[in-house]
Amino acid sequence: EAEVAQSPRYKITEKSQAVAFWCDPISGHATLYWYRQILGQGPELLVQFQDESVVDDSQLPKDRFSAERLKGVDSTLKIQPAELGDSAMYLCASSFLLPPNTGELFFGEGSRLTVL
Amino acid sequence: QKEVEQNSGPLSVPEGAIASLNCTYSDRGSQSFFWYRQYSGKSPELIMFIYSNGDKEDGRFTAQLNKASQYVSLLIRDSQPSDSATYLCAVVVSGGYNKLIFGAGTRLAVHP
Numbered sequence: 001e002a003e004v005a006q007s008p009r010y011k012i013t014e015k016s017q018a019v020a021f022w023c024d025p026i027s028g029h030a031t032l033y034w035y036r037q038i039l040g041q042g043p044e045l046l047v048q049f050q051d052e053s054v055v056d057d058s059q060l061p062k063d064r065f066s067a068e069r070l071k072g073v074d075s076t077l078k079i080q081p082a083e084l085g086d087s088a089m090y091l092c093a094s095s096f097l098l099p100p101n102t103g104e105l106f107f108g109e110g111s112r113l114t115v116l
Numbered sequence: 117q118k119e120v121e122q123n124s125g126p127l128s129v130p131e132g133a134i135a136s137l138n139c140t141y142s143d144r145g146s147q148s149f150f151w152y153r154q155y156s157g158k159s160p161e162l163i164m165f166i167y168s169n170g171d172k173e174d175g176r177f178t179a180q181l182n183k184a185s186q187y188v189s190l191l192i193r194d195s196q197p198s199d200s201a202t203y204l205c206a207v208v209v210s211g212g213y214n215k216l217i218f219g220a221g222t223r224l225a226v227h228p
Contacts, residue, residue, distance in 0.1 A: 035218075040124075042204050042218035043160065055213040091159060104150075105216060107159035 002026040004108035006092050012114045018080035021111045024073070025094030033105060034067055034077050035091040043091055049075065082115045089113075119143060120207050120219035128225045135192040137222050139205030142186070148208040149181055149188045154221065155201045163203075164190070195226045 005024040013019050025032050030051050035043035046065065048056040052072040060067065064083070069075040079086055089112050093105040121140050129135045141149075148167050152160035166172045166179040166188070178191040188207075192199055202221040208214050 033216075040220075042120075042122075042220040045215055045217065048213065048215055050213065056215050104162045104165070105160075107161070110159055 002106075004092055004094055004106050006090075006108035006111050008111055009109060010112050010114075012116065013082050014116050015083055016081040018078065019082050019113060020079075021077045021090050021092075021113075023075045023077070023092030023108060025075075025092070026096075026106055029094035029096050029106070030072070031095045031097070032069060032075050033093040033095075034075070035093065037089045037091055037110075039088070046077070079113075082113070084115050087113055087115045118219075119209060119217045120205055122203075122205050122219035122222045124220055125223040126225050127222055128227060129195050131195060131197060131226055131228050133195050133226075135195045135199065135224055135226070137190040137192075137203050137205075137224065139188045139190075139207075139219055140186055141188070141205075141207045143207065143209050144186065145210050146207045147210075149179070150206040150208075150216070151177075151179060151188075151190045152204040152206060152218070153201045154204055160204055160218075192224075195224075197226050197228055200224055200226045 032049040034046045037043045046060045047067045049069045067077045089110045091110045093107045095105050119142050150165045151163045154160040164179045166181045172179045176193045180189045202223045204221045205219040206216050209217050
């Protein structure tokens with residue numbers, strides 16, 4: 001069964017360091033999402049790609065976060081410098097169609113970031 | 117006001133009972149609504165979606181939508197301990213490219 005691949009699963013870093021997360025969506029899925037989920041909260045959309053283009057990054061802290069999907073396939077989310085408040089699960093998801101046609105987002109297992 | 121609001125719980129129900137989970141949303145233009153289940157330490161997975169006012173049933177799950185009241189609910193009949201999880205309400209918010217916005221989730225605990 002096709003899955004969304006993410007790495008690393010766990011990352012511990014010190015504040016002010018740079019971190020990067022990678023995501024490979026399900027083959028053929030044009031839409032890719034990065035969500036951040038702080039413990040006890042729901043997923044918060046950081047950035048949404050349609051193919052290689054960013055279509056929404058309104059909640060992305062652009063002073064420290066960046067995201068790219070250069071060839072419209074896999075994607076990287078970077079944080080530099082990391083802050084204590086960035087500790088969270090970073091979830092990548094993909095979908096074949098834009099919502100609301102199905103609304104089904106397929107999530108990866110996530111990358112848990114701890115900033116010390 | 118948050119775009120999607122849920123009671124964080126925990127909602128505790130005995131095995132075999134009906135669990136009722138509620139969600140309200142602020143975007144009156146929203147047309148599509150989803151329920152995701154998230155087990156502790158795992159990623160969300162889609163349970164149901166609903167587009168039209170009324171009820172939609174799928175096995176032990178029933179989604180209910182009232183657009184006039186901007187209210188969505190999920191009923192779980194014959195609750196099982198394996199249903200213990202966080203249930204996330206998600207709403208498609210329009211404007212440019214549509215995006216899926218999640219509520220904070222309601223934690224459900226089904227006890228034997």
